[in-house]
Amino acid sequence: MTLQVGVIGTGMIGQDHIRRLTKVLSGVEVVGVTDIDQARAAAAAPERAEVFATPTALISSEKVQAVIICSWGPAHEEQLLACIAAGKPVFCEKPLVTSEAAALRVMEAEVAFGRRLVQVGFMRRFDADYRRLKAVIEGGKLGEPLMFHSVHRNASVPEGLYTSEMPLNDTLVHDADISRWLLSDEISGVEVRVPRRSSRGGKLRDPVFVLLHMASGALVDVEISVNISYGYDIRGEVSCETGVAALPNRPATVISDSNGIRQAIPEDWRERFIEAYDQEFREWIVAGSRGTATGPSTWDGYAATLVADAALRAVASGGFESINMIAKPDLYGTSTAMAAE
Amino acid sequence: MTLQVGVIGTGMIGQDHIRRLTKVLSGVEVVGVTDIDQARAAAAAPERAEVFATPTALISSEKVQAVIICSWGPAHEEQLLACIAAGKPVFCEKPLVTSEAAALRVMEAEVAFGRRLVQVGFMRRFDADYRRLKAVIEGGKLGEPLMFHSVHRNASVPEGLYTSEMPLNDTLVHDADISRWLLSDEISGVEVRVPRRSSRGGKLRDPVFVLLHMASGALVDVEISVNISYGYDIRGEVSCETGVAALPNRPATVISDSNGIRQAIPEDWRERFIEAYDQEFREWIVAGSRGTATGPSTWDGYAATLVADAALRAVASGGFESINMIAKPDLYGTSTAMAAE
């Protein structure tokens, strides 16, 4: 009954997932690994796991029942298509793919296969705080959601390596995905405003302020600060017709001392979302053991790609950039935007 | 040493200020009142106060040392000009005046007089929570302010009487004024977005989302909800370079019961800002006793007029509406926008 898993890509995130599958979770075994750096793959491989020469070999191996893709983005399309061709469930880290066209190709293949196989790594959907927030909104006692204020603060980014496209390409996608999921809605357009820059980032475009226009008319405003020094701080508040619901502070000892009455803030995303990552794979294992996938889908990865593209266009244009999705294949459920009317 | 005050307009707000001056505050005496409804003026007049037939008579009376204007907006300009002509300190409730041209005329008169006489009724500047927030920002330990998230929620508005212009004309001005004051900055442009409407207001444009672009480049986003049912909820958070500072919850008993662990929220602006109103007049009395005015000035009333006008234009245009102020007269201090560079 144990799901036999192969891991493609044994960099930092791949190693962390191997640790998680080996030490934390049940019902799963890592039976194969591969990496462009074979020595790194061998070092990361658990006892008894095979080191494959290529992703293709791993995916096609009979001993591998399900695949985890932690390679770099440009390699994802080919690996996803191979998994779908083999009919094997696959977890794919963000980004799903790196272009709208690629996303459509993957979606076409999965739809043709006729069963969901792909789960994309939007871990926030598995965070207990976000799940409780969604349950409150969907409980309906506060009326319809009208606005969502999403705050995404990161302590620091590596100078030089981190470019001004990254807050929109890598960071915004989390807020965009969680907005779609929390509000059961789609994004129909994007605007970007660039406030006074933080002196901590030199010429880096930071902070960035984004407006996501939802199909229902709900408005999402996103504050992205990637160099705010004090910690990794994710906040969110949904304004509904008769009340408001927000993420709580993270549990932390309440200390009263000469700095006031206070609670520590997470240092980084690992600390903040460690349980969410565990839960993300717990659910993936359950679905994978049944030969399918649940959670964030190819459709969600496609949506994220469109939002990042539109956000980059919006920086350039200074105006509203619309998002036009294809009709939602039945495989991915009823149109949530319609449902929200 | 007691300041002898005349009150113009004895409607709800005028009566409340008379109560405040009579029962709560020291160093002040209401010696005269007037209203277009003489009977209402007589009823509101404290013992020993004279009921004047007209604002002009009140303002010119020798027994009146300082004036409080609580009449309706269109009457303000003439009354303010009369006070300035008489050299008497004057507190004027919002709006200062109802057009940019009128604001400039009042400013010209006050500048010509050569000493500040006018205080405008932006009571938030006297609220202890906002004052502490400003002190933290100006303390400088968090670096420069880059963004300000201002939330303005009102439980309900009278159906039919309340129009879609009012969130921008009457409500936004508080957020705009407090933004200028908190950030020591000026507003250079306004954008307005209209999210999905609350079903509680029928065709009312509610909520409204406003972006204020500050001269320094700082960006202010304002959520205005006027029908949110659960209470009067004013929140604000300033994002700076290395930290964030926010208004606290209002002090209220922490109750743990079947509704959770919870604190009551103010019902309306009277409850929320009662101490701020007291403090607003305390400081007006001190300055008035010295023949001058401090606090929000004619310049601030002028700025508020420009913001409201620009916001209404922005609703119509859907785009960015710039604000162009005249050079700031020396009477109103150094240019804060410059100071913020």
Added chain:
Amino acid sequence: MTLQVGVIGTGMIGQDHIRRLTKVLSGVEVVGVTDIDQARAAAAAPERAEVFATPTALISSEKVQAVIICSWGPAHEEQLLACIAAGKPVFCEKPLVTSEAAALRVMEAEVAFGRRLVQVGFMRRFDADYRRLKAVIEGGKLGEPLMFHSVHRNASVPEGLYTSEMPLNDTLVHDADISRWLLSDEISGVEVRVPRRSSRGGKLRDPVFVLLHMASGALVDVEISVNISYGYDIRGEVSCETGVAALPNRPATVISDSNGIRQAIPEDWRERFIEAYDQEFREWIVAGSRGTATGPSTWDGYAATLVADAALRAVASGGFESINMIAKPDLYGTSTAMAAE
């Protein structure tokens, strides 16, 4: 209509009350002062106030309508009796008197006079947080109060000058009085436990833990720490049958920085209770203008004296020390302990 007040004792607290009566409050005028140090009295006297040679002269002066006693404790009895003999309302700082016998003599005189004249300086009863807490308890939705956890922390005490009796004589009385008032109850016995001592106080008995047994059976536990360094921190939580109600944190800017998400704590009792002191006198002025007194009474001062005495006995005995009050004179209302049954 202005209450003409004389102040006995112009030390630190007397000076602060003169400032409050002169600069903050309305409906009152300080017309006379006296002090054993005549120069100090003269320096503290507001313009137009007379400096009296003795308390007796001040109390008997026709121009003095009401008296404020800020002299040292041993002088209170004589001054209170003189005020009662003169039929003048009097505010008396803690302690009311310094012995049970003295308290009974003052009470006997006031009862014989037939109208309340004395208000004792238990300022916590005028604090908005405590008042809201009492309102919640008396609202009855949480059922009967069964326990009260009262925390009284002080940043530091002067080494050498501060003795081990003082936490019980000077500090505990506030918790005892507020317990009686919050719970509408009387104290029937006291126990004291002395935990491990703080190294910050040398041989000082600090912290001290006190149990107050209420007539209704409710139990109050009090943590007194007088040297806790980080601030002046007053907390309280009442456990009722179906819920719990507690004092909130003090309003303070919510700062997120490298020290966490945090709010400042008051530095000392002046900062914590400044509005309560103002309100205490506001209500005293109203009652005094009608020739009487409300708020904490001679009965409450008598109760405080008994508690402090019992607490000191309890330290010595290590056991339960009972408190036996006389029957409550009608002048001070119905027996609250009975009401609580």
Added chain:
Amino acid sequence: MTLQVGVIGTGMIGQDHIRRLTKVLSGVEVVGVTDIDQARAAAAAPERAEVFATPTALISSEKVQAVIICSWGPAHEEQLLACIAAGKPVFCEKPLVTSEAAALRVMEAEVAFGRRLVQVGFMRRFDADYRRLKAVIEGGKLGEPLMFHSVHRNASVPEGLYTSEMPLNDTLVHDADISRWLLSDEISGVEVRVPRRSSRGGKLRDPVFVLLHMASGALVDVEISVNISYGYDIRGEVSCETGVAALPNRPATVISDSNGIRQAIPEDWRERFIEAYDQEFREWIVAGSRGTATGPSTWDGYAATLVADAALRAVASGGFESINMIAKPDLYGTSTAMAAE
């Protein structure tokens, strides 16, 4: 590498642990079960697990590497002794045993064996909130701990079935154990006070107030309420020399609605401590796989037995009941009370 586990007792708690070991945790397999009710054992047994006729058969089976005891308390001693005789790691739910003499016999056997085998089910020690609290105290920045205020509230207890001994026998032991662990201290004496009773429990002795005197001199006060209706509410605050550290509220959506700004409270201990139970077994599996035990020990179970006995004596005597432990065997580490001096 998978730990082969046998479970004795398949009642509610046993079934929950089987679920946890089977569905949630990794590195473990339930290979055997037994219960006095064989049908219940068979129903609870996972696929491929053997149903043993007796605890003795299960403990002695070669396929069982480690044992979990969820039988009723009076059966624990014999089962623990059998596990120790077999040299098998064993997790034992509370109570370890039901008398001081039994605890000493188990301890003697384990000490004679020479390696720790027993872990007792004090799950609070595995709760993330308590662990962070302990880390703050041991970090030392707040000075030595002097007092600990522990609040233990339960929504309701079954009328008739729940007796007045149970708050001391079953509930207090959690507060006692966590006090010893948080403060790295031992309990030297106990006092119990019984406040006014809640009308919700009829003649039930509820609430109960307990003082634990620690060997270091630190004082612990415990509020136990078992019928408080609103939820399961565990709070704790440690007062140290220069600061205070407390458990936070549980993470829950912050809702602003007509009930105020609020967060839900757990309904019962399952909800509150679900992650702690998971972690408790995670660590037991790791130690068990190495043939030993960590976490709460036989020594801790012995201490809990002494506290419960002393608390029951204290109710009867109304006074201080001392606790006298034997010298701590080296197997259980250095004397923490000494370490705390």
